[in-house]
Amino acid sequence: MDFYKRASFICINIPYGRVASYGQIARLCGRPQNARQVGYALKMGLLGDVPAHRIVNSNGFLSGAKSFENEYTQKNMLYSEGIDTDNSGKVNLKLFGWNVTTDEKLYFIDYFERNGI
């Protein structure tokens, strides 16, 4: 399986106004242990053109790494699509977390199978 191609496809499908966690993406790729690799791939730009600002950690905290222009870039991008962050710079996952339906999961798996990735 090509983990990064899978991750890329998942990221592209994160809906506008929603956030996903690294672990969540790894799980959807069929590799629940690879959360760190999702972060690595984003940092290195291995996923191509994906909405990286919609990816946060399992607590809802934004990336602390300086892959964005400045420390407010990601926060501003999220705010511009209606995603608020609290005073500690954390996203409320209950409100803005991406809730993936069973059908979507099946669709992703099928997509991977059909495209051999």
Add this chain to the structure above:
DNA sequence: ATACTGACTAATC
């Protein structure tokens, strides 16, 4: 081959 490193996480205290 060995030893870190890190956009991580779940468990534990």
Add this chain to the structure above:
DNA sequence: TGATTAGCCAGTA
């Protein structure tokens, strides 16, 4: 609750 910790694994040197 919040903080620490052990486990994780592809990359890199």
